[in-house]
Every structure is written in C-alpha cells, then in structure tokens.
Amino acid sequence: MFIRLGITPGFRTFRCKPQDLGSAFILMKRKYSARATEHILSSSPPTKKHRPYTATMVASTITLTDQEKQLKDLLLDVARHIDSSPSGNNNNEPVILRWAGGWVRDKLLGIESHDIDTAINNLTGEAFVGKLREYLDIPGKKQLHKLQDSDIGRLHTVARNPDKSKHLATSTIKLCGLDVDFVNLRKETYTEDSRNPEVEFGTAEEDAKRRDATVNALFYNLKTGEVEDLVGGLPDLEAGVIRTPMEPLQTFMDDPLRVLRLVRFASRLGFRIDRAAEEVMSDEGVLRNLKIKISRERIGVELEKMLKGKHPVESLRLIDRLGLYHAVFTNPERPDMPKPDISHWNLAYECLFFLENNNTPESIWQLLVSTEEARYFAWSLATLTPWEQLPDDPPLKSGKAALPLATQAAREGFKAPNKLSDVVTAAHRHRPAILELKAIVDQQKVEMEDRAKFGMAIREWDARAVGSWRLQVLYAIMVDVAERTAGSSTREEVLIQWQDFLDHLVELDLMNAASLKRLIDGKYLSKELGVKPGKWTGAALEVVMEWQLRNPGVEDPAGAVEEVRKRKEELGIK
Structure with missing residues (x-):
C-alpha cells in the first residue's frame, strides 16, 4: 500500500475519545486537626483503568522541516554519487534510501522527532557513511548543501551483539542537527536451537515483517516521496492498534523483548494492543524466553523508557493485566527466587498515579518528588512494592544482612543502577522507622514536638542513600495504601494521615533536615x-x-x- 506524500495539502484527524481525566478525587493540601478528621470529597467519576486512544494523525502528508529537507537532499546526492562511481556499487543495483519506523509513525501523528533511522537497500550502514564522508570531502559539496564542519558529527558504530538482542551493527552520525542511524534492510531467520537469528540483506517487505509492530514498519522513500506500507501499518495507525506484522506467538518466541516493546508503544501512544497479540503475550513459553533469552540490560532499557514516559501507569496496568510481572521483576539466575502476590499491586501504582495527577502546593507529590530523576525513581519503587509482603532472606555467612528481595528484583531483574538500588534498599530497611514516626503523629504523642527526634531520623534515612529520604517515605505510603485499602480502609483515609504526617514535618521546618550543616566541626x-x-x-x-x-x-x-x-x-x- 502506497500513499503519495507532499503533493496534495490537507489534514485528516483520527476519531478520538475524551482523554481520561485522572483520579476520582482531588487531593488538595489541607491543614487538618490533630486527629485529621476532614474527609476528601469526590466530585468526579471513578478513575478509568484504561486510557482511551489519544494519538491523532494531524496531516495526510509528511511535511519536512528545513533540517529534514536539507538532510534528504544531502543523502539523495550521496546515493547518486555512489551510483555514478565505478567503485561505489558492486551489484549495479541503485541505492534506495528510506527513513523507517518511529520517525515515520511520529511524523504522521504530528509528533516532533529528531532521531531518524535510515534503511539502505544494498549497503551496510557503515559502508554508506564511509561514502557520505567521501562525498563531503569533494571540494564544494559542503558549500552546496550549506554545511559547516560543526554540522557533521563523529561517526559512532554500535557493534552487533546477539547476546543483547543487537543483531546488526548500526552506524550513527549527527547531520544537519539530527541524529541519524544507518543500517541496511534485513531479514532475520530464527531456528529452534538458536536464540539468535541469522541476519542478512533483505527487501523492504522482509525488513517490515521482522519489526515489532506494524505502526513501526512504515517507510518514507526519499526518492519518491512516498510512504510505503507493506504490512498494514497505516490502517492500524488510524485505528490506534498495536499489532505484530507476523503471527504473534512466533514473533514473541523469536524475540520476547517485543512483548515489552509493544507495552511501551501502547502506553506511550494511547493505543490498544491487538487481541491476538494480547492472548499470547503471557504464553508460558514466551515468558520463559523473556526471562532467559533476553539480557536484563535490554529489559531495563525498555522499562526505563516506560517509567520515564508521560504515561507510566498505563505500562504498569498492561504489565499487570497481561501477567508479565514475574518475568520482569525477578532474579532469573536464582532458582529459589520467590514470587510475591501481586493481586493488590494495582493499589500501589494507582496510588502513585493519583498523587502525581493531584500535584498541588504542599501536596504529597510536591513535597516528596521534585525532579525528573525522582519521578523515575518513584515509579520504579512502585513496581517493587509487592516484595514488602515477603520475609527477608537469612543473613549471609559473614553475618551481614542479605539484600532485600526488592533490591534483588531491581538489580537482577532490570539491572537498576546502583543509585536506584541503594534507594530501594534504604526504603525497605527504613520503612518500619518511618511508620513508627508516623504513628507518633497519628496518636498525637508528646514526642511529636521533639524536633530532634524527627530531624535525626530523617538524617539517618538520608545517610544510607543520599538525597532519597523523601522517596523512602513515598515508598512507605504506597505500601501502606496497598496493604490497608486491600482491607477496610479507603485510599483517601490513608492518604489523609500521610498528608498530616508531612504537614507536621513542614510545621517543624524539617523538610531540609538532611542537608542541614553543622555549626562546628x-x-x-x-x-x-x-x-x-x-x-x-x-x-x-x-x-x-x-x-x-x-x-x-x-x-x-x-x-x-x-x-x-x-x-x-x-x-x-x-
């Protein structure tokens, strides 16, 4: 299926349902009485579990920016140079360049994109970039394309690494202010006795079929100005559907990481995953392969993109509903790694979603989450709350405490960086102390006015993972909400108490206690x-x-x- 672009101006808009407006309640900052008897009132419908389709195709044509036009003209000239050079093209097949995948999808949806994947029909990415540099060394060519030396970045080649699901080398270079990847069109053939595919040059159709989703398999042909749809990506883009180009079960068995990639794209775009794909995403064989075939670093990359995105809660809802939790959050190298009960996990991540969407002055979110890194850590902590229900491992032979199970799941499950792992460990180990201080405020005990007691505790929590005591409290809140609202309490009742606790810290002027400098040394x-x-x-x-x-x-x-x-x-x- 082909659509001519850049000829007929006009706009086309997809059907779009109203966007989910978030929580059923507005958690505003309040000053409560000592017993915190005020209630938070509801004035809107309950939170919807699934965000409706929200991505919109804003144009029927791809309109290139000035930088993209400059890049397109340059690459077409390089292709002509290769075709006309006696040593440039060994098989006499003209060089055909296509911009592929995410850039095409995002441009059709009206989403700004600065990363362009360039697919080449008959050269490797590294070979093409070599010819590109050869072309630019010809006198007058840089001037022809209005290029300065600063417009051409250094070439970086990411080597093939099958063990990490990187099956082909990719050459990346900065051109015209854009990050451009070059790689040849390819087909991948998997065999039952090998975890890595055989990769060779392929046609555009073969390349499209090996991709994770049809909406990511669209091409923009630089020479013809056409969008080339070889697997039904355009109808799926219009319908808001994430669908695999090939049969779903085989697609996931070949590369189980595609399960998480589909979750990420569905949550990012507000699309729904095709039912046929959903039905096999939790297949026992797929999940087993996800645990043992894919490197945990690659899983960590996908999870990080989900949690740093605009809709992390949608990703967690899908992971939860599709039964992917135990394949992601685990230690695959440990045969006796327990599995926590996740039947109430949604209460924790929905709590965090509620707090983030009700971010008002001196609210829980504003008091505890102040940076983008803290937001990412907060959502990472939300994924680990189910582990709090399980007992710790016995001490090590050295007598040292074993790492908390939550930390093991983070470090080995998605290769959490050391800083995040330290926060997880501190959040687990300090939760009893946090609850103890909160109880003092709940019960209006005399000690609640002991500024040193609260301040020294905060400094102790922070010393174990510098700058994280607020996140440790947030973790305690999520666990508390999940535990208590699974019983007879409501989320609002639990959060009122935590807001009261934080109010008290504010009144004592202790929110910056961890960074207080000593008067003397x-x-x-x-x-x-x-x-x-x-x-x-x-x-x-x-x-x-x-x-x-x-x-x-x-x-x-x-x-x-x-x-x-x-x-x-x-x-x-x-």
Whole structure:
C-alpha cells in the first residue's frame, strides 16, 4: 500500500475519545486537626483503568522541516554519487534510501522527532557513511548543501551483539542537527536451537515483517516521496492498534523483548494492543524466553523508557493485566527466587498515579518528588512494592544482612543502577522507622514536638542513600495504601494521615533536615573541650546536630559545646 506524500495539502484527524481525566478525587493540601478528621470529597467519576486512544494523525502528508529537507537532499546526492562511481556499487543495483519506523509513525501523528533511522537497500550502514564522508570531502559539496564542519558529527558504530538482542551493527552520525542511524534492510531467520537469528540483506517487505509492530514498519522513500506500507501499518495507525506484522506467538518466541516493546508503544501512544497479540503475550513459553533469552540490560532499557514516559501507569496496568510481572521483576539466575502476590499491586501504582495527577502546593507529590530523576525513581519503587509482603532472606555467612528481595528484583531483574538500588534498599530497611514516626503523629504523642527526634531520623534515612529520604517515605505510603485499602480502609483515609504526617514535618521546618550543616566541626569541638580528637568525635558531632535541631536559628555554638561537655562520660571523652 502506497500513499503519495507532499503533493496534495490537507489534514485528516483520527476519531478520538475524551482523554481520561485522572483520579476520582482531588487531593488538595489541607491543614487538618490533630486527629485529621476532614474527609476528601469526590466530585468526579471513578478513575478509568484504561486510557482511551489519544494519538491523532494531524496531516495526510509528511511535511519536512528545513533540517529534514536539507538532510534528504544531502543523502539523495550521496546515493547518486555512489551510483555514478565505478567503485561505489558492486551489484549495479541503485541505492534506495528510506527513513523507517518511529520517525515515520511520529511524523504522521504530528509528533516532533529528531532521531531518524535510515534503511539502505544494498549497503551496510557503515559502508554508506564511509561514502557520505567521501562525498563531503569533494571540494564544494559542503558549500552546496550549506554545511559547516560543526554540522557533521563523529561517526559512532554500535557493534552487533546477539547476546543483547543487537543483531546488526548500526552506524550513527549527527547531520544537519539530527541524529541519524544507518543500517541496511534485513531479514532475520530464527531456528529452534538458536536464540539468535541469522541476519542478512533483505527487501523492504522482509525488513517490515521482522519489526515489532506494524505502526513501526512504515517507510518514507526519499526518492519518491512516498510512504510505503507493506504490512498494514497505516490502517492500524488510524485505528490506534498495536499489532505484530507476523503471527504473534512466533514473533514473541523469536524475540520476547517485543512483548515489552509493544507495552511501551501502547502506553506511550494511547493505543490498544491487538487481541491476538494480547492472548499470547503471557504464553508460558514466551515468558520463559523473556526471562532467559533476553539480557536484563535490554529489559531495563525498555522499562526505563516506560517509567520515564508521560504515561507510566498505563505500562504498569498492561504489565499487570497481561501477567508479565514475574518475568520482569525477578532474579532469573536464582532458582529459589520467590514470587510475591501481586493481586493488590494495582493499589500501589494507582496510588502513585493519583498523587502525581493531584500535584498541588504542599501536596504529597510536591513535597516528596521534585525532579525528573525522582519521578523515575518513584515509579520504579512502585513496581517493587509487592516484595514488602515477603520475609527477608537469612543473613549471609559473614553475618551481614542479605539484600532485600526488592533490591534483588531491581538489580537482577532490570539491572537498576546502583543509585536506584541503594534507594530501594534504604526504603525497605527504613520503612518500619518511618511508620513508627508516623504513628507518633497519628496518636498525637508528646514526642511529636521533639524536633530532634524527627530531624535525626530523617538524617539517618538520608545517610544510607543520599538525597532519597523523601522517596523512602513515598515508598512507605504506597505500601501502606496497598496493604490497608486491600482491607477496610479507603485510599483517601490513608492518604489523609500521610498528608498530616508531612504537614507536621513542614510545621517543624524539617523538610531540609538532611542537608542541614553543622555549626562546628570536630577540630573546633576538640579545641573547645581541650582534648585530642578520637573515636568520640563522630558521636559528639551527632549530639551537636541534635542540639541544633532543638535550637533552630541559634548560630552561637556555645550551647552545642556545653551539651557535649555535659555528656563527656557517656561519649567516652577523656
């Protein structure tokens, strides 16, 4: 199926249902009474579980930007140069260039795109880029295409790595302000006794059929200006459907990572996954291959893209509904790795979705999530909440505590970076202490006015994973909501208590307690006490910090020194 582009102007819009407006409730910042008896009222329908189709085709033609036109003209001239060169084309077949996949899909949907995949019919990507550089070295060619040296970046080739589902080398270069990948058209043949396909040059149709989804298998032919649809991608784009070009079960058995890629594209675009594909995504063989055939780094890349996207909750809803959880969040190298009950997992991630969509001044989300990295970590933590129901592993032979199961699932399941793994570990280990402090506020105990007690606890949580105490509290909130709303409590009742707890921290001016600087250091303290520094110094400086927290705004350290002096015997100062 071919559609001529760039000739007839006009616009076409897909049918679109109203977008899901989010939560049933508005969690506004409130100052509650000591018992937090106010209720959060509902004024809208319940949250919909599935976001309707929202992507819209805004044009019936692909309109190229000035940069894209410049790039297109350059690449066509390079192709002509290769065709006319005696040594440029060994098989006498003209060079045909196509922009492929995501760029075509996004341009048709009116989504801005700066990454272009260029498919070549008869040259490898690396060979074509070599000819490109050869062409640009001809005097006058850069000037012809209005190129400066800065417009041409360095070539970077990503090597073939079958063990990580990278079956063909890709050459990447910066051109005309765009990131351009070059790779030859290819076909892939899988055999039952091999986890890696045989890859060779293929036709455009063969290349389209090996792709993960029909909407990602569209081509834009640079010479003809046509969109080439060889597998039904355009009708699926209009219908808002994610469908595999080939038979779904075989598609997923060949490359199980496609299961997660389909989840990602469906959640990103607001599309639905074709029923035939959905029915086999949780096939036992597919999930087994997803666990053992695909590198966990590749799984981590897909998951990170989901959770950093605009609709992470949609990805988690699909992972949950399609039964993919235990294939992703696990340690595949550990035969005895337990499986948590995920029947109430949705209560945790829907809670986070609720909080993010009700981000008002001094709300839970605003107080606890302040950066894009924190948002990504928050959604990563939401994926791991089911592990809190299971007991810890026994201590190691060395006596050291074993890593929490949640951390194991993160590190080995999707290769979470060390920083995120540290946050997961801290969130698990400090959850009892967080709940203990919250109970003090819930019960209006006298200790709730002890600024040092709360401040020192916050500093302790943060010391184990710097800058993360807020995320640790957020994790405790999600687990608490999942546990209690699975029983008799409502989500709003639970969140009111947590809002009250955070309100109290704000009133005590402790939200920045973790970054509070000491008035004095060990050297100053040693001099004032007239003793040599020793093992006592660290504990004494903690006493100084407690004094600071109980005496906010006091800049004279004399009182802190006197507090240490009073406790010399306890601190072992001689």
